[in-house]
Each structure stands twice: as C-alpha cells, then as structure tokens.
Amino acid sequence: MxxxxxxxxxxxxxxxxxxxxxxxxxxxxxxxxxxxxxxxxxxxxxxxxxxxxxxxxxxxxxxxxxxxxxxxxxxxxxxxxxxxxxxxxxxxxxxxxxxxxxxxxxxxxxxxxxxxxxxxxxxxxxxxxxxxxxxxxxxQPKGTKKIGPKLQWSAQTQPNTDQIKLKVSNSGNGHAQLAALSFVDSNNNLTEINKGLLGYVLPGSTMHWVLKISPATLKKGGKFKVLMNGTQTIPDITLENFTH
Missing domain, CATH: 2.60.40.10 (Immunoglobulins)
Known part of the structure; x- marks a missing residue:
C-alpha cells in the first residue's frame, strides 16, 4: 500500500x-x-x-x-x-x-x-x-556531499514455478527507486517484466520481488535494464541456482 x-x-x-x-x-x-x-x-x-x-x-x-x-x-x-x-x-x-x-x-x-x-x-x-x-x-543528512544508493543484485529460481526472486541490497547512504524493469536476451529480444514502479530500497536495507519471467529465458544470456532514480541502468545481477 x-x-x-x-x-x-x-x-x-x-x-x-x-x-x-x-x-x-x-x-x-x-x-x-x-x-x-x-x-x-x-x-x-x-x-x-x-x-x-x-x-x-x-x-x-x-x-x-x-x-x-x-x-x-x-x-x-x-x-x-x-x-x-x-x-x-x-x-x-x-x-x-x-x-x-x-x-x-x-x-x-x-x-x-x-x-x-x-x-x-x-x-x-x-x-x-x-x-x-x-x-x-x-x-538529506548534513555534512555529507554525495548521497546515493549502492546496490547488490541477485536472482534465484523459485522451486516448481516459472518465476524468479530478485533480491536487492543497498549499502549506500541514499534510497533507490526502481522502475521499468526489463530483460534483453542475447538475441536482443526484449521482455518487459515490470512496466511501472517496482519499489524502493532504503539505505542499509534489502528488499525482494518475485518476477514473472522464466528462468529458461535468463539461461540463454542477456542483461537486465532498470530505471534507478530515473536513470536507465544495467545492473550486475548474480544468478543463483540456475544450473538445472
């Protein structure tokens, strides 16, 4: 809400x-x-x-x-x-x-x-x-010139589902607003995962979201794209449990 x-x-x-x-x-x-x-x-x-x-x-x-x-x-x-x-x-x-x-x-x-x-x-x-x-x-805090997020990304397969869980941790000193998440595979095919706002990750926090995208799509190789605080970013996402 x-x-x-x-x-x-x-x-x-x-x-x-x-x-x-x-x-x-x-x-x-x-x-x-x-x-x-x-x-x-x-x-x-x-x-x-x-x-x-x-x-x-x-x-x-x-x-x-x-x-x-x-x-x-x-x-x-x-x-x-x-x-x-x-x-x-x-x-x-x-x-x-x-x-x-x-x-x-x-x-x-x-x-x-x-x-x-x-x-x-x-x-x-x-x-x-x-x-x-x-x-x-x-x-914003006083006495700090640079405020921003520092994110660590990982994705895990969800057992017995055609979905993955995306986990994002923020070790920075500012929030991250995440929106317009998509995946572009090695053949340049675009899969829109979440068109609008995905959510926020506050400083020192970790959040996760279940994404409706097949693990098989990710296995083919490619890259995620996301708007982070309004700027398009290609996050470095660690894929876990994608061996099967």
Whole structure:
C-alpha cells in the first residue's frame, strides 16, 4: 500500500460519487539545510473534500516496509476542508526532534493523505469513493556531499514455478527507486517484466520481488535494464541456482 494511490469504497448516501482530491508533487526531498517544503492538495471534483495528513517514519526490515508514527516531520495544517476548485498548501516542516542531522545517511518518511467521508443531505443510497495517497519524503543528512544508493543484485529460481526472486541490497547512504524493469536476451529480444514502479530500497536495507519471467529465458544470456532514480541502468545481477 505504500507506493501508490489507494481507492476505497464507503457505503454512503447519493449515487456513485468519485473524489476530486489531487496531490502535487507525489514525492518530496528536503535538502540537508532545508527546514521545510510543501505540497498542494486540490479539489477537482464537484463536492466538498475533507482530508487528513499524517506523518510516518519509513524503514525496511526483514524485506518488508514498516511505518511508525513520527514527529520528525510535521504537516501544517494536518486537517483541511476544500470546496470544489479550491487548493491548499500543506507545509512539511523538519522538527528539532528529527535526529538525522548527525547521521551520514538519508532518512525516509511517508505522508499518508486520507480523504475523510463527508455527510450528504442526499438520502439516496449508493456508494462514495474516497481516496488515500502515500507519498515518500526523503531527508538529506548534513555534512555529507554525495548521497546515493549502492546496490547488490541477485536472482534465484523459485522451486516448481516459472518465476524468479530478485533480491536487492543497498549499502549506500541514499534510497533507490526502481522502475521499468526489463530483460534483453542475447538475441536482443526484449521482455518487459515490470512496466511501472517496482519499489524502493532504503539505505542499509534489502528488499525482494518475485518476477514473472522464466528462468529458461535468463539461461540463454542477456542483461537486465532498470530505471534507478530515473536513470536507465544495467545492473550486475548474480544468478543463483540456475544450473538445472
């Protein structure tokens, strides 16, 4: 749930109503000496939108994302009401409790922006769609000039399946955003594995994904391609258990 847009259904009044809640930008980075940034919430629909902004510290343990309530960043205001066509700037403020200043690695947070149900005077029964967004916020450490990931890649066959498990470890001091993963075999045939966002690997963390690509395809030889932080990269992937 942490990477994309989440839509939910609430049994509510009125005909089916789609939310007009929009958020821009979809990610933030606070530089080392930057104390605040901002994002804009807007209502492009025809109904009033109430929304709540919550801040969570984001870490990765045991190859899983973990979120914990945090006051390392503050959202101001945390609650908003938008009439149709209105916009609201939300300031994201770095607080004194944010201890990453003395560390040499980037810190990560998630902003969960939830639309809240609005009571309607319409007595007809139906459904109302409400939206939630999960936005990454990266906080750069002070005193470190170069921030970036350093990745180690490996792929393993999955027993009794036509899939492989891709494992990526990050020993660098910045995050890696991975997207548009593909494989080009020795005959220059392209296999698109994941067209959109694959996921993130935070500093000091390891993540894995099960890929729908046949081990037989990889045995023929070739190379992976991936967008890492928006730049196309050819990763050096160690293939494990590909002897059969």
């Amino acid at each position: 942490y990477y994309g847009l989440i839509s939910g259904l609430l049994l509510f009044s009125g005909a089916v109503r789609a939310s007009g809640l929009q958020v821009s930008p979809i990610s933030l980075t606070l530089q080392a000496r930057q104390n605040a940034s901002g994002l804009t919430l807007s209502n492009s629909g025809n109904n009033v939108v109430n929304a709540q902004v919550r801040v969570y510290h984001w870490s990765q343990n045991n190859m899983r994302d973990e979120l914990e309530s945090s006051r390392g960043l503050l959202a101001s205001p945390p609650m908003i009401r938008l009439n149709p066509g209105e916009q609201q700037l939300i300031r994201i403020i770095r607080t004194k409790t944010q201890s990453q200043d003395v560390a040499a690695v980037e810190d990560a947070f998630r902003l969960l922006i939830n639309e809240l149900p609005v009571k309607s005077d319409d007595k007809k029964t139906g459904l109302q769609f409400v939206l939630s967004y999960s936005l990454p916020v990266f906080v």
